[in-house]
Each structure stands twice: as C-alpha cells, then as structure tokens.
Amino acid sequence: MHKKFFIVIAIVLAVAAGLAVTAFAHERGGRFGRHGGMLRHMIRELNLTDAQQTQIKGILQTEKTKIQPLRQQLRQNQQAENGAVTGNFDETQARAFAGKQTQIMSDLIVEKERTKAQIYAVLTPDQRQKALQLMQERGQRGHRHMQKHSQQQAPQTPGQ
Numbered sequence: 001m002h003k004k005f006f007i008v009i010a011i012v013l014a015v016a017a018g019l020a021v022t023a024f025a026h027e028r029g030g031r032f033g034r035h036g037g038m039l040r041h042m043i044r045e046l047n048l049t050d051a052q053q054t055q056i057k058g059i060l061q062t063e064k065t066k067i068q069p070l071r072q073q074l075r076q077n078q079q080a081e082n083g084a085v086t087g088n089f090d091e092t093q094a095r096a097f098a099g100k101q102t103q104i105m106s107d108l109i110v111e112k113e114r115t116k117a118q119i120y121a122v123l124t125p126d127q128r129q130k131a132l133q134l135m136q137e138r139g140q141r142g143h144r145h146m147q148k149h150s151q152q153q154a155p156q157t158p159g160q
Helices: 002-033 035-046 050-083 091-122 125-153
Strands: none
Touching (some): 035 125
C-alpha cells in the first residue's frame, strides 16, 4: 500500500516539476527572448537615449546567446527524466534529475541578475529609480494576479 502511494506521489511530483520547468523556460523565452518588446517598453518608460538603446540591445543579445544553451539543457534533462519513468521509484535517480535541474535554474538566475546589473550600469540615477519603481509595480501586479488565481482555484465548500 505504502509503496504504491509513494510511486503515485513521485509521478505526480515529477509531472508537476516538469510543468514548472516548462513554464519557467517559456516565461524566460517570452519576457527575455523577445528583446524588442522589452526594449520598446524600456525606451517608453525610461526615456532611453539612442546610445543607451544600442548598449542595452547588445546586452540583451549577449544574454540570449548565454541562456539559449541553458534552456536547451533544461529541456533535455526534462526529457531524460520523463523517459526514465518506469513505474518503479528510484530516489537516487530522482535526486540526480532534481539536482541537475536546480543547477541549470541557478545558472539561469545568475545570468538574469548579471544582465540586470549590466543594464542598470547603462542607466542614469533617475532612470534606475524609475526602473526599480516599475519592477515593484510589476511585482505587486503579479502578486495580486496570483492571489486572484489561487482564490479562483480554491475548492468551494458547501454553503458558500
């Protein structure tokens, strides 16, 4: 009984982890992969000069070449994990997949932070302040969206 339960839990967690990684990789490609949209937004909101636009475009292009192989590694590891499902739980194997995904995600976050630092170095102090304000507002909107979504997904109890 316990063995079947743990196998089911392991499969559910593996699928959930795969979906989370796919969503993260898609989000990374969506927000940072379409540099034109991000750059247009920055130009509009921060009033970037032509020189700043050129510098930031170069930074974003460099970032794209660095994260592309990492995104590919995420997909390959996820495919290997999905291909290893046999119905028997192997904790060592599961931890190996998780460890590799963790390392790749960590590398992606480091690259994201490196890119932010490089972009901030191009901005004036006023533009940096405005950029921080915009990021805080975006974070608050995202938090409100997540709260709204989780409330919609919450199971309704009888009598509500």
